[in-house]
Amino acid sequence: MLAAVADRPGRLADVLTVRDVEGPAAPGEGEVVVRMLATTVNPSDEVTVSGAYGSRTSFPMVPGFEGVGVIDALGPGVPAGALGRRVLPLGSAGNWQQYKRLGYSWCVPVPDDVPDEVACFAYVNPLTATLMVDRFCRSGVRNVVVTAATSAIGRHLAELLTDRGITPVGVVRGTPGRAVADPSRWRAVIPTDDPGWRERLRVAVGPRGADVTFDCVGGDVGGEVFALTAGDGAFVHYGLLSGTPLPAECLTAPGGAPVELFRLRDTVHKDGGQHLPEPFAPVFGNLRRGRLHAPVGMRVGLSELADHFKTPTAGRTGKILIDPRR
Numbered sequence: 102m103l104a105a106v107a108d109r110p111g112r113l114a115d116v117l118t119v120r121d122v123e124g125p126a127a128p129g130e131g132e133v134v135v136r137m138l139a140t141t142v143n144p145s146d147e148v149t150v151s152g153a154y155g156s157r158t159s160f161p162m163v164p165g166f167e168g169v170g171v172i173d174a175l176g177p178g179v180p181a182g183a184l185g186r187r188v189l190p191l192g193s194a195g196n197w198q199q200y201k202r203l204g205y206s207w208c209v210p211v212p213d214d215v216p217d218e219v220a221c222f223a224y225v226n227p228l229t230a231t232l233m234v235d236r237f238c239r240s241g242v243r244n245v246v247v248t249a250a251t252s253a254i255g256r257h258l259a260e261l262l263t264d265r266g267i268t269p270v271g272v273v274r275g276t277p278g279r280a281v282a283d284p285s286r287w288r289a290v291i292p293t294d295d296p297g298w299r300e301r302l303r304v305a306v307g308p309r310g311a312d313v314t315f316d317c318v319g320g321d322v323g324g325e326v327f328a329l330t331a332g333d334g335a336f337v338h339y340g341l342l343s344g345t346p347l348p349a350e351c352l353t354a355p356g357g358a359p360v361e362l363f364r365l366r367d368t369v370h371k372d373g374g375q376h377l378p379e380p381f382a383p384v385f386g387n388l389r390r391g392r393l394h395a396p397v398g399m400r401v402g403l404s405e406l407a408d409h410f411k412t413p414t415a416g417r418t419g420k421i422l423i424d425p426r427r
């Protein structure tokens with residue numbers, strides 16, 4: 102079968118090759134083999150291949166945390182009715198290949214009316230946005246700031262916040278040609294390449310500061326936005342797009358907002374996947390209603406994936422959808 106393999110840590114453009122590898126062994130007790138139908142690329146794939154999670158990543162490895170497939174073979178102990186079910190095969194990387202062997206408990210059934218091209222994006226961003234808004238935006242929260250507001254997850258956060266009557270303030274870096282998906286969902290969108298952006302943000306959040314900030318940028322921008330989050334609010338830190346950690350003072354500032362580190366992995370892995378179908382119910386509900394969709398910017402066959410990462414991406418918008426069948 103075809104698989105995209107990272108032989109060593111590094112940039113995807115430098116270390117990924119697509120090649121014929123041996124197919125998965127017959128599934129063992131409680132395992133299945135999933136034939137992949139569609140898979141995706143997320144910042145977490147790049148970060149994992151970079152070697153940032155050294156202690157839990159061994160190379161060579163097949164990246165890809167997200168995708169949809171169909172159960173193609175069953176090991177002992179798996180119900181016969183599982184054969185042919187469409188599922189999200191979660192809990193490990195390895196989606197950038199034609200077949201993936203994994204424990205059946207990690208397979209989340211996909212409703213029949215959610216197409217492959219929608220289902221393949223259901224996990225990383227929609228589930229994270231849903232869990233974070235549920236956890237941190239309880240009643241009383243009105244004033245919310247979202248950094249990297251042009252990102253796919255920024256768009257989902259705005260959709261979910263609208264449901265709660267919250268119109269967030271977005272912070273963006275001001276890349277030419279990039280705009281938030283639906284400006285009507287945002288109270289203000291403030292670009293950090295404007296020298297007056299801190300003052301604009303201060304005015305937008307008001308004297309009390311933000312009740313909740315969702316930050317996936319870190320670095321100086323994260324630090325500035327932290328300073329405008331209310332001390333009895335929450336600064337939810339869930340990514341590091343700037344590549345620079347939050348200033349250390351954010352964690353120690355007296356009277357500063359608590360920094361809540363959110364990692365989808367912590368929720369998903371907590372009991373070996375046993376609880377997993379449940380948190381997907383609202384995600385699939387929203388996907389059916391045309392919400393939490395990721396706009397597809399480009400379709401790439403698995404066989405072309407390594408070349409794809411060598412091509413400059415400037416100005417490209419939308420997510421990459423990988424077709425493992427070609």
Ligand SMILES: NC(=O)c1ccc[n+]([C@@H]2O[C@H](COP(=O)([O-])OP(=O)(O)OC[C@H]3O[C@@H](n4cnc5c(N)ncnc54)[C@H](OP(=O)(O)O)[C@@H]3O)[C@@H](O)[C@H]2O)c1
Pocket residue numbers: 143144145225226229249250251252253254255273274275276279317318339340341342343344363364365366
């Ligand atoms: N903790 C978790 O469990 C979890 C789960 C899901 C996602 N995340 C994180 O969420 C973040 C966004 O993911 P996504 O899939 O939504 O991204 P995406 O759609 O691929 O978009 C990337 C976004 O990052 C922005 N960006 C890139 N470098 C930046 C920088 N140095 N400073 C400010 N903005 C920058 C881009 O801005 P432009 O529009 O200006 O190019 C764009 O908005 C990532 O950090 C990801 O790891 C974390």
